[in-house]
Amino acid sequence: MMQWLAMGGYWMYVWPSYLLTFLVLVLNVGFAQRSAQRARQEALRRTQSAAAQQGRS
Amino acid sequence: MDWTWFHRFGSPPHFYRIAGTLIPWFAWLAALCGLAGLIGGLGLAPPDYQQGDGYRIIYVHVPAAVLSTMAYAAMATAAGVGLIWRMNVAHAVAASCAAIGASFTFLALVTGSLWGRPMWGTYWEWDPRLTSELVMLFLYLGYMGLRGAIDDTARADRASAVLALVGVINLPIIHYSVDWWNSLHQGHTLLKFAKPSMPPSMLVPLLLLMLGFVLYFAAIVLVRARGEVLRRERNARWIAELLGAPS
Amino acid sequence: MKVPSAAVVSPGKAGWRLVQRDLRLGFRRPGEWLQPLVFFLVVTTLFPLATSPELSRLRDMAPGALWVAALLSSLLALELLFREDGQDGTLEQLAVSGLPLPWLLLAKTCVHWLLTGLPLVLAGPLVATALGAPYASIPGVFAALLLGSSALSLIGAVGAALTLGLRRGGVLLALLVLPLAVPVLIFGARATSLAMAQDPMTAPMYLLGAIAVLSATLAPLAAAAAVRISLE
Numbered sequence: 001m002m003q004w005l006a007m008g009g010y011w012m013y014v015w016p017s018y019l020l021t022f023l024v025l026v027l028n029v030g031f032a033q034r035s036a037q038r039a040r041q042e043a044l045r046r047t048q049s050a051a052a053q054q055g056r057s
Numbered sequence: 058m059d060w061t062w063f064h065r066f067g068s069p070p071h072f073y074r075i076a077g078t079l080i081p082w083f084a085w086l087a088a089l090c091g092l093a094g095l096i097g098g099l100g101l102a103p104p105d106y107q108q109g110d111g112y113r114i115i116y117v118h119v120p121a122a123v124l125s126t127m128a129y130a131a132m133a134t135a136a137g138v139g140l141i142w143r144m145n146v147a148h149a150v151a152a153s154c155a156a157i158g159a160s161f162t163f164l165a166l167v168t169g170s171l172w173g174r175p176m177w178g179t180y181w182e183w184d185p186r187l188t189s190e191l192v193m194l195f196l197y198l199g200y201m202g203l204r205g206a207i208d209d210t211a212r213a214d215r216a217s218a219v220l221a222l223v224g225v226i227n228l229p230i231i232h233y234s235v236d237w238w239n240s241l242h243q244g245h246t247l248l249k250f251a252k253p254s255m256p257p258s259m260l261v262p263l264l265l266l267m268l269g270f271v272l273y274f275a276a277i278v279l280v281r282a283r284g285e286v287l288r289r290e291r292n293a294r295w296i297a298e299l300l301g302a303p304s
Numbered sequence: 305m306k307v308p309s310a311a312v313v314s315p316g317k318a319g320w321r322l323v324q325r326d327l328r329l330g331f332r333r334p335g336e337w338l339q340p341l342v343f344f345l346v347v348t349t350l351f352p353l354a355t356s357p358e359l360s361r362l363r364d365m366a367p368g369a370l371w372v373a374a375l376l377s378s379l380l381a382l383e384l385l386f387r388e389d390g391q392d393g394t395l396e397q398l399a400v401s402g403l404p405l406p407w408l409l410l411a412k413t414c415v416h417w418l419l420t421g422l423p424l425v426l427a428g429p430l431v432a433t434a435l436g437a438p439y440a441s442i443p444g445v446f447a448a449l450l451l452g453s454s455a456l457s458l459i460g461a462v463g464a465a466l467t468l469g470l471r472r473g474g475v476l477l478a479l480l481v482l483p484l485a486v487p488v489l490i491f492g493a494r495a496t497s498l499a500m501a502q503d504p505m506t507a508p509m510y511l512l513g514a515i516a517v518l519s520a521t522l523a524p525l526a527a528a529a530a531v532r533i534s535l536e
Contacts, residue, residue: 004100008110013175017168018099021117024160025273031156032280039284040300047297188486195483202479206470215533216466220480223462223526227483 067144069286070295076279083276090269097262105259114172116263120270122165122190126228128158128274129193132200133225136218148214149285151221152204153278159197161274166190185234186242189227196224210289318403319411326415329388340381341423347373348431363436367496370432370445371489374424374453379478381420382460385412386531390468396535405531406524413461413524421453437500444499451512452492458519459484465530488515 007014065071098116105112132154139147169187170180181187200217207213234242255263290296313321330337351369352362389395389412398408428449429442437445463481467473495508 006110007113008104010109010111010175013111013171014113017114017117017171020167021121021164024164028157028160028277032153032277036280036284039287043287043290043296044300047300051297188490192483192486195479199476199480199483202476203466206467206473206476212533212536216530219462219526219530219533220466223484230487 067142067146069146069290069292070299072146073283073286073299076283080276080279083272083279087269087272087276090265090272094262094264094266094269097258097265102259102262108176111172111175114168116266118165118168118172119263120267121161121168123267124270124274125158125162125165125190125193126231127271128154128161129197129221129224130228131278132158133221136221140215140218140222145214145289146282146286148218149282149289150278151218152214152285153281155197155201155204156281157274157277159194159201161270162190162194162197166194184242185238186231189231189234193224193227193231196220196227200224313403315403315407318401319407322398322408322411323415326412327418330415330419336384337381337419338423340377340420341427343380344373344377344424344427345431347376348435352435359436363500366432366435366437366500367493369435370428370449370496371452371493373431374428374449374492375456375482375485375489377424378421378453378456378460379481381416382457382464382477382481383474384420385416385461385464386468390534395468395531399532399535405528409461409465409527409531410520410524413457413527416461417454417457421457425449425453432496432500438502440502441496441499444505445496448492448495448499448505448509448512451509451516452488455488455512455516455519456485458516458523459488461527462523462530465527465534468531468534488512491515 005011005015066075094116098113102113104110132151135147135151135154138144139151166187169190173182174180200220203220204213204217207216287296348369351365355361355365386395389398399405401408425446429437429445432441432445433439460477460481463477463484466480467477470476491508491511495505495512498505498508
């Protein structure tokens with residue numbers, strides 16, 4: 001196990017690469033979902049105000 | 058040829074719905090391929106004759122690099138379609154590719170740098186492939202900067218589309234830089250179908266991870282694109298119906 | 305809605321008239337157009353001040369310093385290309401005139417280069433000798449700058465068109481144009497260093513020439529598309 005973690009002496013380069021990759025992938029999921037959710041909320045707000053205006057007019 | 062499928066994709070409610078069904082499939086398949094590739098790459102594949110276990114960075118570096126150019130190609134294509142056919146859905150897709158493409162480019166540069174340090178002795182080298190990849194990062198940032206600076210969405214879509222198309226010239230430079238110049242970077246290994254230079258035990262995890270990254274990219278783009286499509290839609294009816302609000 | 309073509313003038317004649325107009329306007333305010341040249345001279349002076357006045361070391365970095373300064377100066381100059389005409393509506397008139405907009409923008413870019421790029425091309429070899437270049441290298445430096453600065457003006461025109469009328473467009477313009485200008489920088493500096501070493505500089509010159517020709521044909525098209533988008 002320790003040998004695997006040591007990656008033949010290259011652990012300083014291999015593991016940061018993998019960790020950074022994982023971080024980037026996770027962050028992108030978070031940002032994408034947040035952007036989509038915000039768009040959904042704005043769109044709902046827009047349609048509700050539009051419907052209210054139509055109801056009034 | 059019947060082009061109705063093309064124009065159906067261009068219809069925002071259709072796109073929204075289809076993307077919604079595709080996203081979980083892409084996401085789960087991406088996770089599966091990624092896991093399989095990781096197990097193969099970090100566990101099963103043997104150490105390299107020259108580079109020992111250090112070569113395993115390839116399993117994240119190459120997919121990131123390939124996706125960085127693929128994302129730009131997708132962005133430019135979507136931008137072109139949006140510009141020519143005036144399709145909002147296409148512009149939405151183009152906008153969605155930028156952040157993830159820039160992330161992959163950054164990742165490719167950093168993992169490449171970490172790989173270069175033990176193997177070439179240096180964190181960075183101003184050779185053609187690395188330089189053109191860095192230029193592509195700047196192109197992505199410029200694209201996002203231009204979008205952010207223009208308030209009107211329609212003008213932002215079309216201006217950034219022109220920019221994306223102009224920047225396409227960088228893609229063949231990146232790809233062929235290892236052919237045209239004496240580059241420090243590795244030459245073509247994967248696209249030589251006749252005689253692949255990697256043994257299957259090393260190659261298969263790499264292909265799995267590349268597939269995983271592609272599926273992941275597709276999922277992320279579709280998630281963002283659904284939001285972008287909503288932002289560009291004026292017709293409230295389908296939004297209210299689809300999102301279940303009282304209309 | 306497409307405005308019916310009201311052009312009673314041929315594109316060639318219209319282009320020539322535009323060139324004459326822009327030149328006349330440019331000469332009316334020479335100070336504005338000389339600023340990029342002054343900037344170029346100041347920036348190249350900064351290099352020996354910041355590093356070392358030793359001629360042998362200056363000679364090593366002269367190509368790079370020269371081309372970075374030229375690039376930055378041309379970026380500064382780009383503000384002048386469409387600003388006036390964009391604000392007072394001339395650009396819009398050109399766009400709806402029925403004349404080919406890429407051709408008209410090419411004419412404007414040519415005048416812009418004459419007023420801002422050509423001074424750099426003329427001053428460049430002098431600056432290079434001040435940074436240690438041998439006199440025999442002057443023709444080579446001149447030729448490389450001629451091709452490179454033309455390409456920079458053309459590529460820059462696309463960026464200027466895209467950022468037309470945007471607040472703080474200057475910084476964004478730099479961000480957009482710099483990545484596209486990198487090949488010009490690389491090959492221009494390479495050509496200059498070969499010229500200074502008295503070696504044959506054909507390879508980078510061919511590439512610079514190719515970039516210049518490519519920009520001359522494609523940049524006006526992209527710039528015209530960008531202008532129409534920015535004016536909507």
